[in-house]
Amino acid sequence: MIIGSFEGSRRAAAALLLAALGSFASPAAASAFRISPIAVDVMPDKGAGELRLHNVDTKPVAVRAxxxxxxxxxxxDRTEPTRDLVISPPIFTVAPGAQQLIRIGFRNRTPGAAYRLVFEEIPGPKTPGTGIKVALKLNLPLYVVASRDAAPALTWAARRGPDGTLVVEGRNSGALQSQILAIEARDATGRVVGRTKAMGVVLPSSSRTWTLGGRAGTPSELVVRTAGGETHVAVRVAP
Structure with missing residues (x-):
């Protein structure tokens, strides 16, 4: 096992937008809307969060949240249906070029909790000759920030998987999420012996694993990149 630790920045950057509209060749068609911000942090002194959906298409778009x-x-990562949040409005239609304000309140508020907000286009009736209708679906994070001075506190451990690949685990004992952008494992000469660019978030009081893929070489440090910078964590691999 290899173990190291570091303190994350005071606030994690806006979380990764996990689902977005891809490019579809004709005859497929999809509505176009965008949402801002792409991550919602509900601070302790705020009773609700909010965001705006902008319809940049030339046709109205109906959306379910x-x-x-x-x-x-x-x-x-695990997700499951919840009644903790109240989304208003839950279903709406936005005219071309217009925007919709969406508020997120709480039935049950838990400091440090995290949620995914899913905005899904409701397809209209198919018109002959228009081809395939593709429904746009966006998935955004919402974080209930525990306190103004909340910060992540990460420790790292690693192991070899059954196939010999290097698996690292980030464990967050802090009260704020930490967004990871990339991780490298380097040996004593600085040579990269494992790497991943798979982004992810370590939630408060939780842990998340990444597979770095390297089989050869002995890591002596992890280089963890976040939106706030780069951290080097000394590590030791048990025989």
Whole structure:
């Protein structure tokens, strides 16, 4: 096992937008809307969060909004339906070039909790000759910030998987999420012996794992990149 630790920046940057509209070749078609911000931090002195959906298409778009509770178990992200949040409005139509204000309140507010907000286009009736209708679906994070001075506190451990690949685990004992942009494992000469650019978030009081892929070489440090900078964590691999 390898172990190291570092303190994250005071505030994690806006979380990753996990689902977005891809490029579809004709005859497929999809509405176009965008949402800002792409991550919602509800501070302790705020009773609700809010965001705006902008319809940048030339046609009206109908949207359904739902919420999922977001947790981490066994190093992986988990989501499940929840009634903790109240999204207003939950279903709406936005005219071309217009925008819709969406507010997110609470039935049950838990400091440090995390959620995924899912905005899904409701397809209209198919018109002959228009081809395939593709529904746009966006998935954004919402964080209930525990306190103004909340910060992540990460420790790192690693192991070899059954196939010999290097698996690292980030464990967050702090009260704020930490967004990871990339991780490298380097040996004593500075040579990269494992790497991943798979971005992810370590939630408060939770852990998440990444597979770095390297089989050869002995890591002596992890280089963890976040939106706030780069941290070097000394590590030791048990035989």
């Amino acid at each position: 739902t919420a999922l509770r977001w947790t981490q178990a066994d190093g992986r």
